[in-house]
Amino acid sequence: MRAALAGTTGNAMLMGLAEVSTPLGWVLLPGLLGVSARPRVAALVSAWAGVLVVLSVVVPVIPGHRSDPQALLASAASLAAVPVLAWARRRTRTATVxxxxxxxxxxxxxxxxxxxxxxxxxxxxxxxxxxxxxxxxxxxxxxxxxxxxxxxxxxxxxxxxxxxxxxxxxxxxxxxxxxxxxxxxxxxxxxxxxxxxxxxxxxxxxxxxxxxxxxxxxxxxxxxxxxxxxxxxxxxxxxxxxxxxxxxxxxxxxxxxxxxxxxxxxxxxxxxxxxxxxxxxxxxxxxxxxxxxxxxxxxxxxxxxxxxxxxxxxxx
CATH class of the missing domain: 3.60.40.10 (PPM-type phosphatase domain)
Known part of the structure; x- marks a missing residue:
């Protein structure tokens, strides 16, 4: 869990410093980290990535995520799908009795x-x-x-x-x-x-x-x-x-x-x-x-x- 949250935070900082504003840059790594983790961890990673996206828009000290509604909606939908995909992956990889x-x-x-x-x-x-x-x-x-x-x-x-x-x-x-x-x-x-x-x-x-x-x-x-x-x-x-x-x-x-x-x-x-x-x-x-x-x-x-x-x- 700590590694996933640290990776999500590091990705947000790197995207801001590199002035990457596309939703893909802000969501891709948190999505990969979340899908590969347990559903509960995936939900926490998605929530934290969403907070970082909002902070980059509200406090634009360094150019961050685009603030237009379509970009925010795309990121929100992607982050919401991560826990669902993690849950589905867990079910398909767990054998049944x-x-x-x-x-x-x-x-x-x-x-x-x-x-x-x-x-x-x-x-x-x-x-x-x-x-x-x-x-x-x-x-x-x-x-x-x-x-x-x-x-x-x-x-x-x-x-x-x-x-x-x-x-x-x-x-x-x-x-x-x-x-x-x-x-x-x-x-x-x-x-x-x-x-x-x-x-x-x-x-x-x-x-x-x-x-x-x-x-x-x-x-x-x-x-x-x-x-x-x-x-x-x-x-x-x-x-x-x-x-x-x-x-x-x-x-x-x-x-x-x-x-x-x-x-x-x-x-x-x-x-x-x-x-x-x-x-x-x-x-x-x-x-x-x-x-x-x-x-x-x-x-x-x-x-x-x-x-x-x-x-x-x-x-x-």
Missing amino acids: ARAAGPPDVAVFTVAAGPGSAALAICGTAGEIGAAVPVRGGGLRVLLGTVTGAALDTPAGRRAIEQAFHRSAAAPRGALPHLVDALEKVVRDLAPAGHLRATVVEVDRAGSVRAVRCGSPDLVVAADGRAELAGVPAGPAIGSTEPGEPAVPGPVTGRPIAVAGTGFTDAHGQRWLRVLDQVAAGDDPARTAELLTRGPRDGRRTGAVLVIDPEPPARR
């Missing part, structure tokens, strides 16, 4: 993950947390975990955590440690005695995957037809008072990739890694995620589960 067809007792959502795709399966089991946020440019951030504590394991508590993640993950510069810090604050405010065992995953526009584990099971990648642990460093649960080193983000290589919560590992016991062998056999993230939610011995479904295939369909 779509619900896939499936059984009534599980909700499977699909979304682009870089050049590939991801599927998040949610079953509504006790303490389940699952949220996916597409990032402008084709990236993706996902929260998957399990809450512990009476104040957290309620619809309102889980919704507050997921909403906090949505707000923080939507920021383009929200790195994984910042997302964990935002969740930490919400969990401690809601329930000082509760905690959230979670994995936060980020897929960039190129398909590179990074994750941070906070008291949750390791991620799984498919290798030689079997599921293997990804080796992401573990950290304490979010909101936990137990001493421990902060969680450190780690890269995840391989495809496809599966992320399961503690509800999944508790339900399947020592067999949980072998159950995830289905990831290696599946080529459809949505179908694989739905299969992984099946409980042992056809019991109640267990979620949430995330399956990511960071490669485009043409390479699979």
Whole structure:
């Protein structure tokens, strides 16, 4: 924001000193800066550029923008269009989360993950947390975990955590440690005695995957037809008072990739890694995620589960 406002101010000063009076000279750079920014920043840049245009007309110490009505109208229309164009650009570059067809007792959502795709399966089991946020440019951030504590394991508590993640993950510069810090604050405010065992995953526009584990099971990648642990460093649960080193983000290589919560590992016991062998056999993230939610011995479904295939369909 500061750079955009400084650029707009510098452009106005340069146009005045160079005695450029055409609307194009005063509006072109602010328009480019605004369209390339977020809609809120674009609106502020347009408003500030309009103020500078008016000042150059009202206080003509140095010849500035032409004061005839047609020139002022052209600049006003151009600056008003900048936030609209920025909003339209943001919508076209942000992927949408779509619900896939499936059984009534599980909700499977699909979304682009870089050049590939991801599927998040949610079953509504006790303490389940699952949220996916597409990032402008084709990236993706996902929260998957399990809450512990009476104040957290309620619809309102889980919704507050997921909403906090949505707000923080939507920021383009929200790195994984910042997302964990935002969740930490919400969990401690809601329930000082509760905690959230979670994995936060980020897929960039190129398909590179990074994750941070906070008291949750390791991620799984498919290798030689079997599921293997990804080796992401573990950290304490979010909101936990137990001493421990902060969680450190780690890269995840391989495809496809599966992320399961503690509800999944508790339900399947020592067999949980072998159950995830289905990831290696599946080529459809949505179908694989739905299969992984099946409980042992056809019991109640267990979620949430995330399956990511960071490669485009043409390479699979």
